[in-house]
Structures are given as C-alpha cells and as structure tokens.
Amino acid sequence: MRVYDRGSIKWTSMMLPEHVDLLQDMWKRLEDKEMPILDEQKLAELDLQLQTAIHQDLTVEIKYYNGRDYLTSKGKLKHVNRDHLCLQSDKVIKREQVLDIWIN
Numbered sequence: 001m002r003v004y005d006r007g008s009i010k011w012t013s014m015m016l017p018e019h020v021d022l023l024q025d026m027w028k029r030l031e032d033k034e035m036p037i038l039d040e041q042k043l044a045e046l047d048l049q050l051q052t053a054i055h056q057d058l059t060v061e062i063k064y065y066n067g068r069d070y071l072t073s074k075g076k077l078k079h080v081n082r083d084h085l086c087l088q089s090d091k092v093i094k095r096e097q098v099l100d101i102w103i104n
Helices: 007-014 017-031 040-055
Strands: 059-065 070-080 084-087 092-094 098-103
Touching: 040 059, 040 070, 040 098, 059 092
Parallel strands: none
Antiparallel strands: 059 070, 059 098, 070 084, 084 092
8 A cells, every 4th residue: 555645735734824935935946956157168169159150050059047947949049249149039048148059
C-alpha cells in the first residue's frame, strides 16, 4: 500500500494567512535562478557570433536571463548595438542578459 502525502498542503488550513504567504514566497525564491557571470573569453565568443550572424543574415537562438529564469528566443537579428539586441520579431534583449548564442 502506498501512502500519498500532500506535504505542506494539508497543514495550510491550520496556518495563519501570513505564514501561508511566507511559505509561498519561499517556494518562489527557491525556484528562481541566478544570473551566471560570464568570463572575458565567453563574452568575446558571443561578440564574434553576433557579428557573424548579423553580417551573414543568419538565424540565431539566444539564451538569456530575464531576472528569474533562463529563456530562449529564435530569429534573425535586425540590429545590434552596445546595449541591446533586436530580433526581426521586434523582441529586444538586453546585451548584459545574454548567456549563449547558437547560429542555426
């Protein structure tokens, strides 16, 4: 026989609303990811890939950090400047948030 425990869900009816809010905030913080720090070599590699993609009009897939999680966007680059990358789908990504770039 298997026992299915509902974990902390079964206790929430006996908790104060403030405690439930604190637990939910704690679970959200545990799910958040941190922004990794990129070294000089990785930044130079990203710059080279950006230059290649924009000069040869290639499709790229960009992995970036949005403040809580890692996301990816795919498309062709419209333009690149010092602060932002702009895809043809009008998606704007801050350059400091870019973690990786793949050329397709």
